[in-house]
Every structure is written in structure tokens, then in C-alpha cells.
Amino acid sequence: MTATGPTTTDGASAPAGATEDYLVTSRQPLRADDAIVAIILRDDGKYVLQQRSRLPTIWYPGHWGAFGGGMDAGESPLETLRRELREELEYELRGATFFFRLDFDFSMIGQGKRFRSYYLIEVSQAEFDSFRLHEGDAVEAFTPDEVFGRLRVTPYDAFALWLHYARARFGGPTDPGQA
Secondary structure, three states: OEOOEOEOOOOOEOOOOOOOOHHHHOOOOOOOOOEEEEEEEEOOOOEEEEEOOOOOOOOOOOOEEOEEEEOOOOOOHHHHHHHHHHHHHOOOOOOOEEEEEEEEEOHHHOOOEEEEEEEEEEEOHHHHHHOOOOOOOEEEEEOHHHHHHOOOEOHHHHHHHHHHHOHHHHOOOOOOOOO
């Protein structure tokens, strides 16, 4: 940080009050991992999202996205989800329903094939109020209009959230809590 604002990756000084967009400027190495994440749906129909830290070493810094993370060796998907939600929110998972999986082929950039699996988790307002954030910059609940209309959401999570929201258009269940 300089007197005029944060220092950019190339050492230049940004205007006062500006925050560097590491999505564009970072040259730090990234790694693709298999990930298990939660579509957290509050009982009022709002989606609970995490604002990712503004770090040059992570995918989509500063964006809003789903809670979760990479699988450790030997973990099942639900074990990963339990661990991640405990670490990130101090939340003890009661149950989760598999919703959707994205498969990525990163072979062209030397990262191989990876996946991102989404599980639906329903929480009450009281459970949401008990969340204690330990990773990221913020946790908030948003209406679908807010998620799809004004937030900067990680592209893969935006797609999964939209599929959940629009699932009836594809012949899926119409109950908001059903995967």
C-alpha cells in the first residue's frame, strides 16, 4: 500500500481507494483441484454466498461464490463438504443433497481433468445467524435477482446457482429446497 493507494503487480501506484483486480493483474501460479461445494439455500429462498478474499493466489479473487473447497486424499465428497463448512463457517452439516457436477479438462494448461460437485444445503435463518466466517471477506444471503443481476459471481458457481434457480424450466422439481 502506498500513500496514494495499493501498489499494483507491476509496482505502479493505484489511485487512492482503488483495489487491484487480481483476476486481471496477478501472475501468481494457480492450481486446479477437484472441489466439493454447497449451494446454501436459506429458508426465505435466498442464496448464501461467500465473498472470496482479494488474494492474487486464488481463483476469482473478490468475487462472490459458493462455500466449499478441494478434496483431501481419501475423503468422500460429504466428508469434504463437512470439513470445509466447519472450517469456513463453523457450521455442522445436517444433510446435503447432490445437485450437479461440472467437469473441466485443463489438460491444455497442464492441470489435467478436474470436477466441481455441488450439493444443496437448506438452512434456517437461525442457522445462518450462527455462521462464523473464517475464510473470505464476507458471508451474505441474496435473492436470485441480486445474485444474477448485480453481483460479481464466479462463473462456474453462477451457472450452478442459475441451474438450481431455473431447474423447473428443464423439467426439474419446483420445490425451492429440492435439488
